[in-house]
Amino acid sequence: MNTLTSPLGPFDGDPYAQIISSLRERGYIILNHVFPTAMLESLFIDIKQTDREAFHDAGIGREQEHQLNPFVRRDRIHWLSNTYENTTEYFNWMEQLRIRLNRELYLGLFDYECHYAHYPQGAFYKKHLDAFQGNTIRRLTTILYLNPAWQPQDGGELVMYAHDGETILETVQPTFGILVIFLSEEFPHEVLPANVSRYSLTGWFRINNSTGLNLDPPE
Ligand code: OGA
Ligand code: MN
Numbered sequence: 001m002n003t004l005t006s007p008l009g010p011f012d013g014d015p016y017a018q019i020i021s022s023l024r025e026r027g028y029i030i031l032n033h034v035f036p037t038a039m040l041e042s043l044f045i046d047i048k049q050t051d052r053e054a055f056h057d058a059g060i061g062r063e064q065e066h067q068l069n070p071f072v073r074r075d076r077i078h079w080l081s082n083t084y085e086n087t088t089e090y091f092n093w094m095e096q097l098r099i100r101l102n103r104e105l106y107l108g109l110f111d112y113e114c115h116y117a118h119y120p121q122g123a124f125y126k127k128h129l130d131a132f133q134g135n136t137i138r139r140l141t142t143i144l145y146l147n148p149a150w151q152p153q154d155g156g157e158l159v160m161y162a163h164d165g166e167t168i169l170e171t172v173q174p175t176f177g178i179l180v181i182f183l184s185e186e187f188p189h190e191v192l193p194a195n196v197s198r199y200s201l202t203g204w205f206r207i208n209n210s211t212g213l214n215l216d217p218p219e
Contacts, residue, residue: 016100019181023105023140028160028182030172035144039089040177044146046086047116047199054078055118060128074123075191077115080201090201094142098205107139107205114142114203119156123198125191127165130184130204138184140205145174147199156194160187174198 015034022029033040055076060069082091094112101107119125131138143158150156150173158172158180165188172180174194182189184204191198 016097020104027186031179033177034179043201047146050078050116051118073125075117075119075125077117079115108207109139109205110208112203112205114201117200117202119194119198121196122193124193127188127190129188137206137209138204139207141182141184142203143180144201145176145178146201147174148176150175154196155192156198157192158189159192160189174200
């Protein structure tokens with residue numbers, strides 16, 4: 001049997017089984033330290049390194065609708081490729097999760113896209129849903145926090161709302177090693193202003209929406 005000693009206690013057992021049962025029961029899960037410390041530390045070193053070289057301002061919407069809107073979000077992002085060697089272990093873990101989710105929950109997940117995100121001091125992301133309007137290819141959101149020594153006064157909480165967009169379900173501090181997973185179309189959420197730099201690795205499992213020659217997701 002796998003047990004969580006508390007909702008945010010140290011993880012013990014088969015994380016995939018725990019994720020599947022929580023998604024089935026309530027559509028989301030918050031896990032603490034499901035990845036080995038060495039892996040989290042190397043992701044942290046890599047995100048800081050990448051931040052200096054390759055981050056750009058995040059936009060909203062897809063393709064033609066893509067636009068920068070500093071009133072909605074102020075984070076800076078860097079998309080990751082599954083051939084990037086510094087995140088291989090992370091991608092492998094997500095691929096195993098994808099297979100288990102498809103086998104046990106029949107989610108039909110086709111692939112996984114993810115980016116590093118940096119919220120500089122004062123940055124936020126207003127309440128939103130991750131599945132783009134008129135487009136339902138994002139089915140499951142994952143967020144891994146990479147902030148050693150995060151303090152309550154640092155702000156930057158993820159607030160998750162029920163489907164009504166008003167009832168608060170969870171307020172999550174972006175503490176090192178916390179992994180949040182939720183059904184992308186079910187939970188409006190926002191990031192409150194961060195008082196210090198805030199780092200995360202955010203990703204989405206997608207279904208394949210291709211019809212005929214119209215490739216979606218685009219290559
Ligand atoms: C997002 C997002 C939440 C977080 O990137 O879509 O909602 O806590 N991120 O970083
Ligand atoms: Mn989001």
